[in-house]
Amino acid sequence: MNYSWNWGILFEAPYAEWLLSGVAWTIGLFAASMVVGFGVGTGIGLMRIAPIRWLRIISGIYVEMFRNVPLLVQIFIWFYVMPELLPSDVGQWLKRDLPMPAFWTSVVAIGFYTAARVAEHIRAGFLAIPAAQMQAALATGLNLRQVYRYVLLPRAFRIVTPALTSEAISVMKNTSLALTIGVLELMAQSRQIESYTFQSFEAFTAGTAIYIALCAAVVFVARHIEARYAIPGMIQSR
Amino acid sequence: MIALQNVSKWYGPTQVLRECTLSVARGEVVVVCGPSGSGKSTLIKTMNGLEPIQHGEIVVDGVKVNDPKTDICALRAHIGMVFQSFELYPHMSVRNNIALAPIKVLRRSETEAYKRTEALLKRVGLEGHADKYPAQLSGGQQQRVAIARSLAMDPKAILFDEPTSALDPEMINEVLEVMTQLAGEGMTMVVVSHEMGFAKSVANRVIFMDAGEIVEDRPSGEFFSAPQTDRAQQFLAKVLHH
Numbered sequence: 001m002n003y004s005w006n007w008g009i010l011f012e013a014p015y016a017e018w019l020l021s022g023v024a025w026t027i028g029l030f031a032a033s034m035v036v037g038f039g040v041g042t043g044i045g046l047m048r049i050a051p052i053r054w055l056r057i058i059s060g061i062y063v064e065m066f067r068n069v070p071l072l073v074q075i076f077i078w079f080y081v082m083p084e085l086l087p088s089d090v091g092q093w094l095k096r097d098l099p100m101p102a103f104w105t106s107v108v109a110i111g112f113y114t115a116a117r118v119a120e121h122i123r124a125g126f127l128a129i130p131a132a133q134m135q136a137a138l139a140t141g142l143n144l145r146q147v148y149r150y151v152l153l154p155r156a157f158r159i160v161t162p163a164l165t166s167e168a169i170s171v172m173k174n175t176s177l178a179l180t181i182g183v184l185e186l187m188a189q190s191r192q193i194e195s196y197t198f199q200s201f202e203a204f205t206a207g208t209a210i211y212i213a214l215c216a217a218v219v220f221v222a223r224h225i226e227a228r229y230a231i232p233g234m235i236q237s238r
Numbered sequence: 239m240i241a242l243q244n245v246s247k248w249y250g251p252t253q254v255l256r257e258c259t260l261s262v263a264r265g266e267v268v269v270v271c272g273p274s275g276s277g278k279s280t281l282i283k284t285m286n287g288l289e290p291i292q293h294g295e296i297v298v299d300g301v302k303v304n305d306p307k308t309d310i311c312a313l314r315a316h317i318g319m320v321f322q323s324f325e326l327y328p329h330m331s332v333r334n335n336i337a338l339a340p341i342k343v344l345r346r347s348e349t350e351a352y353k354r355t356e357a358l359l360k361r362v363g364l365e366g367h368a369d370k371y372p373a374q375l376s377g378g379q380q381q382r383v384a385i386a387r388s389l390a391m392d393p394k395a396i397l398f399d400e401p402t403s404a405l406d407p408e409m410i411n412e413v414l415e416v417m418t419q420l421a422g423e424g425m426t427m428v429v430v431s432h433e434m435g436f437a438k439s440v441a442n443r444v445i446f447m448d449a450g451e452i453v454e455d456r457p458s459g460e461f462f463s464a465p466q467t468d469r470a471q472q473f474l475a476k477v478l479h480h
């Protein structure tokens with residue numbers, strides 16, 4: 001193989017800027033998708049265990065719809081199909097006037113997909129708490145809202161932290177799919193460098209290394225949160 | 239203080255309480271015993287509305303428990319409950335376990351609630367443990383914290399659901415001692431328990447349940463010396479041999 005290595009290319013203009021800008025878009029996609037995914041997911045997860053039947057049914061349908069369709073398919077549906085299905089003026093606005101349509105479409109798609117998965121973790125987290133804990137809290141005179149606020153939510157939060165850490169890592173990796181509808185995030189920029197320079201090893205090695213670093217940063221933050229809320233006397237997972 | 243009139247309850251098609259009628263006077267200690275699955279837990283959980291009933295009437299401290307108009311939280315606030323598995327809040331210190339409801343339900347100030355917490359811990363023999371977490375305590379200590387948590391609400395009665403059956407033998411006594419002391423101070427108590435020694439020496443009455451029915455309801459001395467039904471005799475023969 002007579003491949004001529006040139007690692008220096010990664011630090012040259014304009015390729016270094018391309019990589020940096022790709023990282024910035026990836027972090028933007030990640031942050032916004034996390035807000036949507038974890039926010040909506042917590043809401044749907046609480047609906048899944050609500051004492052009201054129709055809330056459980058609606059949230060159950062949501063979960064099955066959004067977690068069983070491949071994310072790439074969902075991104076295409078949001079981007080290509082949704083604007084046509086909506087009333088024409090809304091569709092017009094989405095296609096013409098919404099700033100950064102590909103970015104926000106990706107955020108919605110990744111966010112709603114993640115929400116379905118987060119909801120299931122939240123539900124499982126609450127179900128892992130013995131029913132007697134809720135009864136004991138109710139028996140002291142706390143109302144249902146207070147029982148959730150002070151007893152069940154803090155416990156469920158600690159139970160689901162490891163699972164949600166994995167979910168956050170998935171969000172980071174899933175942002176790379178935004179390239180398919182034209183967001184110039186890290187993966188797209190790596191490919192662009194490759195096609196301009198033909199230095200495919202360098203370009204994709206850089207992309208890979210940066211994804212690993214970003215995911216490691218997510219794990220680092222998650223570990224800190226876990227340690228911060230560790231319960232004294234409980235056996236630690238590490 | 240507590241009165242049940244023809245209380246029946248079903249889980250789907252299976253009836254778990256059958257026309258249960260009983261009353262507990264102020265200051266009385268009543269022990270409920272019976273074979274596993276006979277409905278003891280269900281029965282005492284109807285008394286603070288944790289288990290809804292389909293038929294009958296329950297009046298606690300002059301309040302109808304199964305009336306939808308009743309403010310059930312206000313009622314529960316002054317009826318304590320202690321569980322077999324302690325059910326402390328694992329993510330809170332002992333202090334906050336005890337002070338949570340006084341602060342959130344009775345709207346006491348933190349200073350006041352924490353001050354009372356210290357006094358209650360002393361009362362159950364756990365002075366100086368306020369900053370520990372439940373997982374750092376033995377089972378017997380956890381159960382005494384749970385009793386202190388009930389006492390923090392100045393309860394008019396306390397319901398106990400097998401408070402010692404999850405404990406190692408050497409810890410049973412430390413919990414029974416606290417309960418005996420409470421009974422001596424005139425606390426109204428309904429205690430689901432198979433601790434026949436406690437029933438004999440502390441209880442005013444013993445209620446024997448089988449298959450969702452109250453089979454015997456008698457002064458404790460009479461119950462132990464001369465159980466009237468075969469079912470109670472067989473049950474006693476079993477538990478007393480252990």
Ligand SMILES: Nc1ncnc2c1ncn2[C@@H]1O[C@H](COP(=O)(O)OP(=O)(O)OP(=O)(O)O)[C@@H](O)[C@H]1O
Pocket residue numbers: 249254272273274275276277278279280281
């Ligand atoms: N959530 C439930 N759904 C259906 N059946 C239930 C439920 N909870 C309890 N039961 C049934 O109700 C009956 C009474 O249960 P309960 O827990 O009150 O018995 P117990 O006398 O307290 O038994 P133990 O000594 O084992 O604690 C049992 O037959 C049990 O199987």
Ligand SMILES: [Mg+2]
Pocket residue numbers: 278279280399400
């Ligand atoms: Mg029971």
